[in-house]
Amino acid sequence: MTVPQQIPVITQTNFPGLRLANRGKVRDIYDFGNALLIVATDRLSAYDVVMQEGIPFKGKVLTQISEYWFEQTKDIVPNHLLSTIVYDFPSDCKPYWNDLEDRSMFVRKTKPLPVECVVRGYLAGSGWAEYKTDRSVCGVALPDGLRESSRLSEPIFTPATKEEVGTHDENISYERMADIIGSDLARQVRDLSIKLYLRGAEIALKKGIIIADTKMEFGVDENGRLILIDELLTPDSSRFWPKDTYVAGRSQDSYDKQYVRDYLVSINFNKRPPAPHLPEDVILKTSALYLEALKRLSGKSLM
Numbered sequence: 001m002t003v004p005q006q007i008p009v010i011t012q013t014n015f016p017g018l019r020l021a022n023r024g025k026v027r028d029i030y031d032f033g034n035a036l037l038i039v040a041t042d043r044l045s046a047y048d049v050v051m052q053e054g055i056p057f058k059g060k061v062l063t064q065i066s067e068y069w070f071e072q073t074k075d076i077v078p079n080h081l082l083s084t085i086v087y088d089f090p091s092d093c094k095p096y097w098n099d100l101e102d103r104s105m106f107v108r109k110t111k112p113l114p115v116e117c118v119v120r121g122y123l124a125g126s127g128w129a130e131y132k133t134d135r136s137v138c139g140v141a142l143p144d145g146l147r148e149s150s151r152l153s154e155p156i157f158t159p160a161t162k163e164e165v166g167t168h169d170e171n172i173s174y175e176r177m178a179d180i181i182g183s184d185l186a187r188q189v190r191d192l193s194i195k196l197y198l199r200g201a202e203i204a205l206k207k208g209i210i211i212a213d214t215k216m217e218f219g220v221d222e223n224g225r226l227i228l229i230d231e232l233l234t235p236d237s238s239r240f241w242p243k244d245t246y247v248a249g250r251s252q253d254s255y256d257k258q259y260v261r262d263y264l265v266s267i268n269f270n271k272r273p274p275a276p277h278l279p280e281d282v283i284l285k286t287s288a289l290y291l292e293a294l295k296r297l298s299g300k301s302l303m
Helices: 058-073 091-100 125-134 174-181 183-206 258-266 280-298
Strands: 019-023 027-031 035-040 081-083 104-108 115-122 151-157 209-220 226-229 238-242
Touching: 035 058, 035 091, 058 081, 058 104, 058 183, 058 280, 115 174, 115 183, 151 183, 174 183, 183 209, 183 226, 209 280, 258 280
Parallel strands: none
Antiparallel strands: 019 027, 027 035, 035 104, 081 104, 115 151, 115 209, 209 226, 209 238
């Protein structure tokens, strides 16, 4: 089944005259010298495999939520966002304003760190699987007696490698991250990541959303300054749970792509390309969950 034609879906951009620098799992990135144009498409990846169908409004939701959080956290750490207003973009972008509107960010160029900074406030996903085996997550020892979705006494920092499209990111220890990027930088990104998570979790909880965990990325700009990049506290980079249905000891309802993951589990997907086709009901339900997350957090509606 396919998404109704009246619902716009962009799974790939091609803008003649703009220099495509990279096509990631979700974002197409165009190079403007000392700045980048990041376009969030409606592609969805699950288990690091890009699905064949896009999710309506998804790219716009990711951009709008990231913009919201960048504003809420700019006192903690500078971020790469210059503008999300298409009229501010270079003149070469003008022919593509319709496609760019609401789903693109013009940002400072940085040298990205080769790690993802993961913060977990609750025990879920790969963290829960690892805890069941040895009562720890990425080398962080945890107490006995925790259950699936248990709230941790304090957030833990569990970094991961950043792999190419189609390759699984790998959880690593803090010590391994320090070996990769240096101890001083590792300490900075760990402390900033936890501060950002705590700020976001506090704000989201007041709006009925539990941010169970999240991943962030940092880069270093031309002046050697550490900058928050990519996206922030979105349904793609985080687990969003409804506060009013949360119960420890089981998997949770969510406002993120868990609905797609659950479908893939139900059909015994082997977590390797090629991705299976997604049914229309899974596509539309996932779109509705993303839109609800945006509305709850920022008050914005794209419908």
